Amino acid sequence: MTFPAPSTDLTAEQIRETVDRILSAGTLPPIVQAGHPALRQKAAPFDGQITPEQLARLIELMRQVMHEAPGVGLAAPQLGIPLQLAVLEDKYDVDHEAAALRNRAPLDFLAILNPSYTPAGPDRAAFYEGCLSLNGLQAVVSRPQAVLLDFVRPDGGAERRGFSGWQARIVQHETDHLNGILYVDRAQLRSLSSNAEYAAHWAEPGIGKAREGLGFDDGPAGISVP
Template identity: 60%
Template sequence: MTPSTRPAPGSDWPAARIAEAAAEIVAAEDHPPIVQAGHPVLRTRAVPFDGQLDAELLAALVVVMRRTMHAAPGVGLAAPQIGLPLQLAVLEDTWAADEDVARARGRTPLPFLAMLNPAYIPLGDGRAEFFEGCLSVRGYTAVVRRAARVGARWTGPDGEARTAEFGGWQARIVQHETDHLAGTLYLDKAESRSLCSNDEYAARWAHPTPELAARTLGF
C-alpha cells in the first residue's frame, strides 16, 4: 500500500471539543483561516456527525462556512479546512465561466448544498482529467483523473437523508470535498508531473482541457 492510498488515522476529537471549536468559529468576527497542507487536521479522517452540534450552532456554522467559501473564493469547503475535524462540507458553484471551458469540463451551476457524512460511488467507467486546485494548497494546481459521474448520499442539516447523482464539474466538486473528510488531498490523486504553480498554469496551460500540458510535461 503506497503512502497516497494508506487510510488516514481517525480524529480523536471528542464531541465536547468539536462543539467548543465550532462555537469559537461562529463567534469570531472574521472568517476562519483556511488551513494549509501540512496541518494535521487535513490528514485525519473527520469525525462523523452524530449530533455534536445542536441545530442552532450547526446552522450558524454552515453560514460561516458558506461565507468563507465565497470570500476565498472557492466552490467547496470542508470543515477540516477551517480546522474542525467534522464530516461537514459546503458546496456551491455559481461563478461565471468561459463557455469553451464550461463545455469541455461539463461545468454547470451547482446550487448550494451542505452535506453531513457524505459518501460517493462512481457511476459507470467514465473518467475525466482536468487541472484542479484547492484552497488548502494555495498557489498550485495539478491534473486529477476522477469519475465523470458519481452517486452521492449525505444527511442535510435538517437531519434528512439525501441522495443525488452528479456529473461533470459538479461530480468533481463532490469528490474533492468528500475526500477532504477522509484526510485525502487532491495531490494524493494527481498526476505528479502535471503539478504547476498558478502563474505557470495561467501562462501556459489554461486551456479547456489538459491535453497540451500532458504532451508537453509528459503525463
C-alpha cells in the same frame, strides 16, 4: 495504493469547543493549509456534537469563507474542524468552451453531512484541479465522470443524489477532504504547476498541451476511491 487516514482524536466536546471558538470570533476564520492535522485525519461523523442552531451558523460561516476565498466548495476540516460537513456552490461565469468541455453547469448551494460517493459508471475525466488548502498550486486529477452521493441534509434527512461533470468533481473533492485526502494524493504529479506557470503555459479548457509539455498521462493516480 490506499493510504488510510487515522480518525480524528478530538472528542465531541473538543469539536464543540472548536466550533464555539470559531463562531464567537466575530471574523472569518482562515483556511488551514496542507500540514494541518485536520486535513490528514478522517473527520468525525456528525451525530449531534453541536446544536442545530450552531450547525446552521457554521454552515452560513463556511459559505461566507467559501465565497470570500473564492471557491466552489469548503469542508469543515479546512477550518480546523474535524467534522464531516462540507458546503458546495458553483455559480461562477466561465468561458463557454471551457464549460462545455468540462461539463460544468451551475451548482446551487448545498450543505452535506456524512457524505460518501460511489462511481456511477466507468467513464473518467481528467482536468486541472486546485484547492483552497494548497494555495497557489494546481495539478491534473482523473476522477469518475459521474457519482452517486449519499449524505445527510442539515435537517437530518438522508438523501442520495447523482452528479456528473464538474459538479461530480466538486462532490468528490470535498468528500475526500472529510476522509483526510487531498487532491494531490490522486494527481498526476508531473502536471503540478504554480498558478502563475499554469496561466503562462497550460491555461486552456483541456489538458492536451500540458500533457505533452510536462510528460504525464491522464489515467488514475495515487489512492483509490474510499
